[in-house]
Amino acid sequence: MIGALPNASALSRRAAHARARLFNTRTNTALSIVAIVVGGALAFLLARFILFEANWGLVAINRKLFFVGSYPPDEAFRIWIAVFITAVLAALSYGLWGGRLRPYAIAVGVTALLILTLGLGTELRIEERQYTEEIQSASGQTTTVSGIERELVFDRGWAPTWLYAVSLGLALPFGAPWLLMAAVFALLVVGAMAGRRLTRWKSNPILLQSIGAAWVLLIPVVVLLQVGVGVDKWESAFLDLLVFAVGGFFSFVIGVFLALGRRSPYRAISVASVTYIEVVRAAPLLVWLLFATFLEDELGPVGEAFSNISLTYRVMVVFAFFGGAYIAEVVRGGLQSIPRGQYEAADAMGLSPVEKYAVIILPQAIRAVVPAIIGRFIALWKDTALLAAVSLVNTLEKAKKVLGSQTDIAEGAFFEIYIVVGLVYWLVSYLLSRLGGAAETRLRVGAR
Template sequence: MTDTAKAKESANLAPLHSDTTPAKWVKNNLFNNIMNSVITVVLGVVVVFLVVQSFGWIAGEEWEIVRVNLRNFMVGQFPSDELWRLWTSAFLLIGTFGIGTAAMAHNAYDDANEKGLVAERPSLLNLLARFWPVLAFVALMVSFSETLPPVVGVIAGVGAIVASRLVGWALPASIRSLAVPMMAIGTIVAMAVLAGTGGLIAMSAGVVALVIAASGLSRRFEGSDPKSMAIRTGGPIIIGAVTLVIVNAIGFDGFGWEDWGGLHLTLFATVVGIASGMPIGILLAIGRRSELPVIKGFCVVFIEFVRGVPLISLLLFSSFILPLLFPPSVETPETLTRAMIVIALFSAAYIAEIIRGGLQAVPKGQTEAAQASGMSAAKIQRLIVMPQALRAVIPAMVGQFISLFKDTSLIATIGVAEFFQFAAIANSQPNFLGKSLQLVTYSIIAVGYWSFAYTMSKESRRLEAQLGVGVR
């Protein structure tokens, strides 16, 4: 290649503009020709106008409706003398998940260093950058508080996040390996304090804790000597079982979820839908690919029926028709419990189709190679097929989670006052009736939904970047 050709090639690869200063960037990107200059000026005028109007509306609008209904927006009609349960369970969850996630991050950091990969210790500033939308929304809502306890509680919560992360990172490796069981057990205790120990909560939480402890840790220490593996696997199971026995023996009465409301209920319904729908969806996706006609037929019928019916119709069915199908001798589950089950099954049907698309994207040759090496069908699914399938469908999966988060507003149709419904309730109160404050209340609702949905989207992109989704 001649010098002239090399010069032309380097010129083609060089950036079009050298934006060494902000002024040069503005000139080269916004005012580089007449058309772009006109568009920039017009859009600039529109943006300035909207900003000025927004500030004028914020300064002059009646925000008393938010101050009066602040507790309704956040926790619904939760009794004042029972609020200690909310704060206690919140700090338990913050502590256990802060310690658990920091321990898992430290394990991943050590693993990357052992493999010679570039690893960076997560900082508190990085954590703030990841979750700033949610933190900003919490700060916005706390700014409407007329009492000191919510402000102190939020500040203490932020301090608990920092402290738990530091503690989790400093734990020895032997304890850090138990991060997942610790989080499961912490969730059990937190839910027992908040909602009581009876019924579905204790049973489901106990099953989840024991399954995670038994399967997750046995896989982690697979190949270790039998005694060590037995201790590391059996230890969390025993701890989880003892925790369940103690919690049920104490018999926390709690404050059942039938009386929950506001953002608290919306987030809980979302977490239940995701946590319950995910494993059911995986089983349905695998079952739809089964060669057994009965299993495949059941999965196909269930998925296609649920996906072909609006969620609101299923919620109405669970509220008005389903109780009539129970025999008189059987106690009918409460309204919100039935709604939670419907949301979980509805989410599972959509997740199943997303995962099925990921399973089809895994090359068949990898499965055949694993079979040729003597691996069992369960190991092939768990170690080869499912990790690749889940990695490929992260964007679609998170999109479904965001959609589910917004769809929880439909439970208002069966008489449950969640986050969105309290906007209408606030505007119908005698003190605010006829004042046309819908823009105020629904703006707060919109900001709340956006903050959590955008955070989930950011975390999805971060996970995609870490796993190299879409990168060959």
């Protein structure tokens, strides 16, 4: 085991290797066999299910339910506007951020190609048939039963099934407005290129500030767009995203104020902040959600007024205040990492307390904990699954409803439905975690 001492540059690379061999010097072969058997079996089962067994047509025909639920088709422009704004902003920021353009363009192009062409030559419809059947009971009597039998007809056209499974096109291609989809993809590419052009003026504070302001304004704009439709029309993945966006935004604001409050020199403020943070963190989110659901008869007039608000808004409030308590702890860590000298320098320059925190302390503190804050956002996104537990129709609840209501065509299709719903949740949190990783390297957190 004692080999030649590695030189310093290769040390870190060798370190992982050397540590790894702590266990498997003699058992390397055994490990390989185990890995191949376990991995191979899983891959085989998954592949067999995706390629041959799964009823993807069921997912495809319910695609709209999973994404926007029973959103009125006449009002679809509200969602498209939100999608367009988000796409442009995301692409611009990606370009400005200095993301690599070529792999990005290829990824967007391939996705676009898959999504826009998968529907070609596909036939998907539900056939209804009248049927009569004679049933012989135990006593020898025959009764005639008749009804309507539904069958899902899914002719996949040119594309093999696995293509549906590996792309998001699984749900999107059938009948989604082509031009609009194409426009979104075009905006994604053009926006990123424009963003790259703008890097020339990257030091221009007005540019960066306006992009930042646009992101901050995005959430109220999107929500105001949706308010016109009525809160009870928000369903499925769309509801999850709205609750996440609103809850995340306000939990950040609340979290920053709580973190500052916790370190406040005024004893009453710091005691109140600590009490709030600890009380909220002591109980599970589910308990707070259920509490907000059942509140009507309790807490007198305040409870009554609160329970008159629509449940969706109440849940958003719970998310904001619950997430705020956790983000406060993260931001506190950031505040603690700021050297005393920064405070003293700000004081020496005669800045007022508000200026000191807004201009000197908070930007540095928050910058230091951006990855951890994104981690909290990931947790918050995953927590939106809990809306199902308080009888709001989110993606998870919609899946249950589809399985429960379309028993004729969805017979036993539990795996397909839950895999697709899982993919929706997984994709967003995976992208967020990649964003966190990128932020970590980009902001060189820990290097300072």
